[in-house]
Amino acid sequence: MTAAFDAPPVLFTLPDRNARGRFVRLDTVLNDILGAHDYPTAIKHVLAEAITLVALMGSLMKQDGGQLTMQAQTEGGIVELLVVDYRDGELRGHVRFDRNRLAQLGANPSLFALFGKGYLAITFDQSFGKGRYQGIVPLDDVSLAAACESYFCQSEQVPTLIRIAIESDSRGCRSAGYLVQHLAEGEEGRERLHVRLDHPEWEHVAILSATLSHGELLDPAVDGRALLWRLFHEEDEVRASDGTVLTKGCRCNVDHIRDVIGRFPQSEQADMVSDNGMIVVDCAFCSRAFQIAPVAPG
Incomplete structure (x- = not known):
């Protein structure tokens, strides 16, 4: 375990590119959640990916009691239900699955092998009566991260790139996540303009972000701000700040x-x-x- 993995999420914006992003690394919190159940490796990894995604997306919300919930469900799939949620930095999650059928799949089953023709529902419950909205996308991509990219593109019309890296060994499981989005002109309550995947500002940010490797995301010697400098050191301005500290928060009582x-x-x-x-x-x-x-x- 290293300080780099227990640091708060890094929130950043690129003002000249109309982009914002998040970077998280999870170690202790992740293992606290995974350790509550005796999950096989394949289930641990898919839940770790979901927890990391919810940590990224939850940090996009204002910390005022609102909740983000990700739910993946199938009809007849090996994974019957996956639920993860986030509220004010608190994360929790669990998976219900068919252990006997999973044992027949081998060591590295694909997302389709786990979920079949499933779907992913992402729900934002905003506090203070500000409403609830939900987007549903099919689980027909190669990863949960790709499904979340589809959610932002289809349900919110926000071009989004997400990278997730996970590793595990005898010490436990570690993950890292990076999310960046293009915020269109007119974002603040006016008509949304220029929201398209081929916008020059977004192309530039997406091309640089796509160079992130699995090793860079998980390298404890490179903290979040150093990683941003590697990507965007030629930009005139990169604004970065710490997000809410992430904790395990079950809320049962x-x-x-x-x-x-x-x-x-x-x-x-x-x-x-x-x-x-x-x-x-x-x-x-x-x-x-x-x-x-x-x-x-x-």
Whole structure:
């Protein structure tokens, strides 16, 4: 583990190119989330990619209680459900999958092998009554990152390039993510102009960003600002700042679970009771088991 991997995300803008971006590296937080379940390597890697993507996209939101949720789902796929969400720097995620069918795929199954004809839903829940919006794209690309690029292009008409790198060894799993977008003229409430993939400003930024290698993204000797300097040192101005520190945040708690159980009739609560007289509720995200006594009617 190194300081470079536990640093906050780097937020940056290129004013002369009408572009903004994010760079994240995950180590401790990632392993805290993955370690809650006994995931095979292939599932760990796809969940690590999803967590890194949500960390990138979540950092695009204002830190005011809004939530970003990514959900991948299939009908009859090996991965039955993947859910990751982000709120004010807190990340959580889990995967439900068919372990027996996964074992038949070999060491490095493709995205299609895992999800089949699945889809990816990305939902932004904005706080303070500002609304909720969602985009859905098919999982017909080679990676979750490519599907997210399609989401931004199709649902938000924002040209976007995303690069994700993941590695794992005996010490655990590490990931890095880079996202850059072209913000069109008129972004602030006016008609969106010049949003096209062949815009000269965007072509320049995308070509430079595409040179990022897997090794550069994961190199702990090169922090986020040094990486930006490598890419954009010829630009007149690059503005960079630290984002919200990323943490594991499951948000499950006894009071909320007890409140939910209390909404069930006594007869249904009786059916939930285990041999020790308690109702056991497992959290899918963190694998904690809560033992709750049946709740008397209010």
